[in-house]
Amino acid sequence: MKIIMLGAPGAGKGTQAKMIAEKYSVPHVSTGDIFRANIKNGTELGKQAKEYMDAGKLVPDELTVKILLDRVAQDDCKNGYVLDGFPRTIPQAQVLEDALNKLGEKIDYAINVDVPDENIVKRMSGRRACLKCGATYHIEHIPPKQEGICDTCGSELVLRDDDKPETVLNRLKVYHDQTQPLIDFYSERNVLKTVDGTRDLKDVFADIIAILG
Ligand code: AP5
Ligand code: MG
Numbered sequence: 001m002k003i004i005m006l007g008a009p010g011a012g013k014g015t016q017a018k019m020i021a022e023k024y025s026v027p028h029v030s031t032g033d034i035f036r037a038n039i040k041n042g043t044e045l046g047k048q049a050k051e052y053m054d055a056g057k058l059v060p061d062e063l064t065v066k067i068l069l070d071r072v073a074q075d076d077c078k079n080g081y082v083l084d085g086f087p088r089t090i091p092q093a094q095v096l097e098d099a100l101n102k103l104g105e106k107i108d109y110a111i112n113v114d115v116p117d118e119n120i121v122k123r124m125s126g127r128r129a130c131l132k133c134g135a136t137y138h139i140e141h142i143p144p145k146q147e148g149i150c151d152t153c154g155s156e157l158v159l160r161d162d163d164k165p166e167t168v169l170n171r172l173k174v175y176h177d178q179t180q181p182l183i184d185f186y187s188e189r190n191v192l193k194t195v196d197g198t199r200d201l202k203d204v205f206a207d208i209i210a211i212l213g
Contacts, residue, residue, distance in 0.1 A: 012197050012204060
């Protein structure tokens with residue numbers, strides 16, 4: 001099963017993608033997590049990506065596409081995957097579609113987690129992230145068992161550099177300009193499913209499971 005998560009920054013793509021990946025035993029592939037791991041490890045890719053990310057801009061397609069195609073070509077992806085944060089532009093979606101076409105494959109579902117802009121800024125300022133394992137918490141809605149510490153791997157939790165309110169507003173603008181057109185792209189391919197992402201995360205997940213079967 002090949003699934004794409006669509007939605008604004010902070011809509012809950014990562015939160016839901018992790019739960020889907022666990023339930024259906026497929027890898028959760030997040031380009032944002034891949035970039036953050038590279039930044040943390042001080043790689044050349046990380047240095048290049050950080051500049052764009054901290055400004056709330058998209059990392060250029062040239063850097064992003066190759067990383068994603070390499071990742072989904074790995075063995076653990078042969079039975080499917082959940083893509084979170086990719087594609088984010090029409091050219092990225094086209095490259096992915098072409099690569100899958102060559103293999104006689106296609107995306108099965110594009111799940112659009114719908115959350116209005118008003119809710120987003122509030123969510124982001126409360127988010128805490130684990131840069132080691134990618135787990136995400138929220139200080140009010142989804143607190144870790146011990147404040148500031150990841151339940152899964154015991155690492156320190158941080159406020160992401162790009163979760164500052166002014167950067168979030170930039171990311172929202174970039175989302176509406178460059179990523180939202182993907183809703184039509186996948187709708188035309190009859191794989192788009194929209195869920196209301198403003199509700200409790202368990203209810204959102206129940207809707208997604210009802211779609212995926
Ligand atoms: P990325 O890491 O993908 O960030 P994003 O799309 O901006 O999305 P977020 O991770 O911020 O939000 P999310 O939807 O995953 O929400 P979450 O589940 O955490 O990308 C970061 C940057 O990398 C980009 O800006 C760009 O620069 C670059 N990049 C990445 N991919 C790229 C690409 N393909 N091309 C170019 N550049 C790329 O939830 C948010 C918060 O809300 C959390 O605290 C969570 O606990 C809480 N929450 C979740 N669900 C609920 C709920 N139902 N109710 C209440 N709270 C909830
Ligand atoms: Mg995320």
